[in-house]
Amino acid sequence: MTRQKSGFRALPSADQFLLSEAGKGLVAIYGRKLTLNALRARLDVARAAIQAGEDGTALAANLAGQLAADLSDGVRSRLRPVLNLTGTVLHTNLGRAILAEEAIRAAHTAMANPLALEFDLDGGGRGQRDDHLRGLLCELTGAEDATVVNNNAAAVLIVLNTLAAGREAIVSRGELIEIGGAFRMPEIMARAGVRLFEVGTTNRTHPRDYANAITPDTGLILKVHTSNYRIEGFTAEVSAFELAEIARKAGVPLLNDLGSGSLADLSNYGLRREPTVAEAVAEGADLVTFSGDKLLGGPQAGFIVGRRELIAAINNNPMKRALRLDKIRIAALEATLRLYLDPERLAERLPTLRLLARPQAEIRAQAERLAPQIGRMLQPLSFEVAVCDCDSQIGSGALPTEKIPSAGLGLTGAGGDAPDRLSVRLRDLDMPVIGRIHSGALILDLRCLERDIDLISALAGL
Template identity: 55%
Template structure:
């Protein structure tokens, strides 16, 4: 009957398939043959025999599985030979050896992006870190006496000069600075804080949690939106160890509000013989208003207003490496230094090597805007960013073709990392829309909703392709478009951005 095979035909087909399968498996070279081939020798020279051997074995095992299942490109008619095996092993080795910590283009519009490493270091700091990486350093060696030194001495005088504090110490981040301060000054004691200042920042860092881990007891006063001086005074008792203020750098309360300023709180603390600690978070050493940026309280102003201890970050508005600085009265800083946690939270030579030259830049404020990378990016002129966008836009449009429309448009950047959350900076960048037409604000019909969903998928596909580039491009999707804010794309990186646009695969 037509369309049916006889038993003999089926058996012949199975036998033929079995012979083909055996032949294909037999054609796969041995590990020894591949590792001894001329094609494998450059790989051995680069990666070492151990890694190359493992990669070749993994490649050949994969081929055997694929031939048996006949569901892969390895089951095609291409010959299995040493050249093909080493090429596959080379690809696997390159992928395996690629660093997980990758350089990216930050086109999110957030200058101090926590997930992308926050502040970029100025050239002076980079050179200092390279020296510290490649040469022995006087980390804890007093060159004047020839005896063991204290690593805090490397930056303490400079920090005190710039802040007006009596003493200073440094730990690995500002959360550690707050934890160490509370542990040293308020363990088993009450710490009085306004309810409106019990902040949570990124990574679930909460003031109440840090206080609990430090062994201090939180004493909340006032309400979320209003706290008065009398609230603090009524809460002070025999078990009070510290009054604390937390600068709300990552949110703002507007409307019917009242807070107690530091210059009001400090006299009350002195009256009762208590210290006042201030967590400034994104601490700055200069008045940002002089650069056209929103004003933030400086560390010096905070000290002059009566703070006994001030904690702040090194890698936010200060523009340096990740660090937490603690400054204030000498007797309190001494107590903080002697606490057992200090050794666990101390910084290494690379942080100190980077921090010192950044602090040195603040001695010449007239050059700060040019030399401090963070400040240069935050104050970048709009026309400069627009000119950058106009230069790189054609390359991106060519790479995307007719499926997307790229335009140069104004947008808004933000400082980031909890700094000045309600303030934005006018910027320029590229806006990419799918289908060559602007997005719609509201899908009134099923057809319109389907069209919008299609645009959304196209934008997500593009966003993923940008992240897959050799130097990933990180932007943000909003309002039916992909926004690439060019505030952080400086001239030194412009050519490499344009060059890799041609490598986009959609």
């Protein structure tokens, strides 16, 4: 009991600690309120430890260091940069597209300055924020007009609500997709106030299915590009061109939702072709929707391009204000779209395309350079490093069956849980390293690692 009392006496009071040099230093960094709250919590822990038999003098000696660590952890943002070595270039959980330098500079300017966001510099009156993107989108897609909202699900939502609220929207059963976060197309349609009318079957839908379903209560026909899955075998679908003819004859608008959506022909970069937005417009869709932060390589946004009178109706929907973009994303999107006006240098300047187009030979050479040094760094943890071939993927629902030959480092150790144990250690670094576990190894796919030093510096924290 005497030892316990002396242990309690060894602990400083909160006021005593705050007046010490260590306390003053922490208050200068974190402020009095945060420091005091963390100190009280740490003193409570220390008193409980003394009651359990621990040495109070040792706890008091370690108090300042433990409190500093508590405060550092408490103020560190959970939104931390990571090294994406998963092999998924557009990883939804890791923020999808990395922005181009031009977009980053534009966003920084928008954050640091007042902007002519909704101000007409020529006439001196009120302007429209979408005007900064409208001309670029029309030039790049061939559409009559364009508008933008905060993501592609919102784009589909507002189109459905504007053109078909209280009416039916016809869609093939094979296109009733579920997107990330378990959001399903039928549920989005219901929230838009639209009644779903399914046609065809899961694997086969024919032109007559659409034609026979059209009634005076039809608000629109919806075509959904199944970018996040693929049905193969005994299948049939109605092309966007055929569907546009059916819709035009019936006087019903056609919405073609491309999902990921690309402004460039991916086959130019060694990838399988995806329909481009310009092609979807040329095929006759009245409206086309697509994303900004996937294949396009910009910040999160949902684009709507198409007929002028339909875009005007969408912009007049009160929902538009709730879904609009802020000045930072508009600035970054404008800079990103301008890169597409120079297609010869696009892959060089747009990180998404640059990473997707990296040759496997280049990535393997990088793996062979890194393997010896990473091996030495992991040797104290009893892990071995080997160069391995692997497959990358685009991610975010784009070309789900497309595998891109890549290379990386396979990290193996003793015990069946070795990859999981190392994965935890790498996630706990100041710069977390995120790989994937496959066939008893932790694989670090190097496709998205453009600088060797980034991985070396991160692992130095081990």
